[in-house]
Amino acid sequence: MSFALSSEQIALRDMARDFARARIEPHAMEWDEQKHFPVDVLREAASLGMAGIYVREHLGGSGMSRLDATLVFEALATGCPCVAAYLSIHNMCCWILDQFARPAQQEQWLPALLRMEKLASYCLTEPGSGSDAAALLTRATREGEHYVLNGRKQFISGAGNPDDFYIVMVRTGEPGPKGISCLVVEGGTKGVFFGPNERKMGWNAQPTRAVIFEDARVPVANRIGAEGEGFKIAMAGLDGGRLNIGACSLGGAQAALDRALTYMGERRAFGKRLEEFQALQFRVADMATELEAARTFIWRAASALDAKADDATQLCAMAKRVATDTGFEVANGALQLFGGYGYLADYGIEKIVRDLRVHQILEGSNEIMRLIVARQLIGR
Numbered sequence: 001m002s003f004a005l006s007s008e009q010i011a012l013r014d015m016a017r018d019f020a021r022a023r024i025e026p027h028a029m030e031w032d033e034q035k036h037f038p039v040d041v042l043r044e045a046a047s048l049g050m051a052g053i054y055v056r057e058h059l060g061g062s063g064m065s066r067l068d069a070t071l072v073f074e075a076l077a078t079g080c081p082c083v084a085a086y087l088s089i090h091n092m093c094c095w096i097l098d099q100f101a102r103p104a105q106q107e108q109w110l111p112a113l114l115r116m117e118k119l120a121s122y123c124l125t126e127p128g129s130g131s132d133a134a135a136l137l138t139r140a141t142r143e144g145e146h147y148v149l150n151g152r153k154q155f156i157s158g159a160g161n162p163d164d165f166y167i168v169m170v171r172t173g174e175p176g177p178k179g180i181s182c183l184v185v186e187g188g189t190k191g192v193f194f195g196p197n198e199r200k201m202g203w204n205a206q207p208t209r210a211v212i213f214e215d216a217r218v219p220v221a222n223r224i225g226a227e228g229e230g231f232k233i234a235m236a237g238l239d240g241g242r243l244n245i246g247a248c249s250l251g252g253a254q255a256a257l258d259r260a261l262t263y264m265g266e267r268r269a270f271g272k273r274l275e276e277f278q279a280l281q282f283r284v285a286d287m288a289t290e291l292e293a294a295r296t297f298i299w300r301a302a303s304a305l306d307a308k309a310d311d312a313t314q315l316c317a318m319a320k321r322v323a324t325d326t327g328f329e330v331a332n333g334a335l336q337l338f339g340g341y342g343y344l345a346d347y348g349i350e351k352i353v354r355d356l357r358v359h360q361i362l363e364g365s366n367e368i369m370r371l372i373v374a375r376q377l378i379g380r
């Protein structure tokens, strides 16, 4: 067992960090304020191999490991957790195609996705089923060589452009997980409509919309895997997605802590710099320690997923919960160290706190992470 990153991994992390510093961080506040989805910058990231980080090389991906991916997402999130998190969802969709699509489907869809000419969305949640995703109701009825889709997906990240690409979990059979199938719905399909961009606490640099299907006809050839395999595919994607979102929390929190440390060296109170107060020194020491513990856990879970270990799903759930809770607490603690200025938009700290809050809710809420772990422990 080695805890050291290889020279290649360090170079990869530094490349992503440099990209975040040059192309994301300087604009992050403006994108947040203007609710701008920086598709051009995402395409630049794709040109550096960041759209299919763990898609295999013969399919056009970067062929890296899950551990490598967590390094990339943490580094990107130091610039903006929201932009990094959208890229994580896109990567998850590309990986689903890598693992579960037929070769002809991979050839058809992956090249444009890996260049991010098309942006992918993952459509599982519905108005009546979030945590209990297997209760989804969007119905796909077979009519010859098409499925006819009716229903509504809720909270879909990145949705709304006609050129986009949707991986959609639909009901083709019985109630429960075994009646769910996975379909690709291409942008521009007749009968696909979008809700308005949701007004959110954070994650403003990517759209979140309902995706509505009204008699939308989708070729049977667009099904990924067999009928009834959709839930398994959706859950497999989420193992890695949870690591990535945890890594995004680490990156955002690290950026907040770094800014707080700089501020503590400048700001004076009671005739001293803030960094001279031992109470505050201990606080930042704890924040750095908690972050390092969460980072180590994310790497451990990523290694388990790379090794296809039996307990990988459980470790990914544990690590997601720890990293996203820690990330939020550290960022919120950094805000406190800025005093009133932390609450102002100008310093960028409140934006990080707002962005990281949702990581405790999505990709499976942190209560659901506990449910996954408890089921394993108690065997139900």
Ligand SMILES: Cc1cc2nc3c(=O)[nH]c(=O)nc-3n(C[C@H](O)[C@H](O)[C@H](O)COP(=O)(O)OP(=O)(O)OC[C@H]3O[C@@H](n4cnc5c(N)ncnc54)[C@H](O)[C@@H]3O)c2cc1C
Pocket: 089, 121, 122, 123, 124, 125, 129, 130, 131, 132, 154, 155, 156, 157, 158, 200, 203, 208, 358, 361, 362, 363, 364, 365, 366, 367, 368, 371
């Ligand atoms: C900004 C944003 C982007 C998103 N992007 C996507 C996306 O791209 N694709 C997608 O499919 N979904 C997406 N989601 C949806 C997200 O995954 C769900 O919101 C999440 O899974 C929770 O579902 P819910 O909101 O329906 O809450 P509910 O399932 O209604 O849960 C409500 C509360 O009850 C708790 N709870 C539920 N069941 C249990 C239980 N058994 N035991 C203990 N506690 C429980 C939950 O943890 C939560 O605290 C996004 C959400 C947001 C906010």
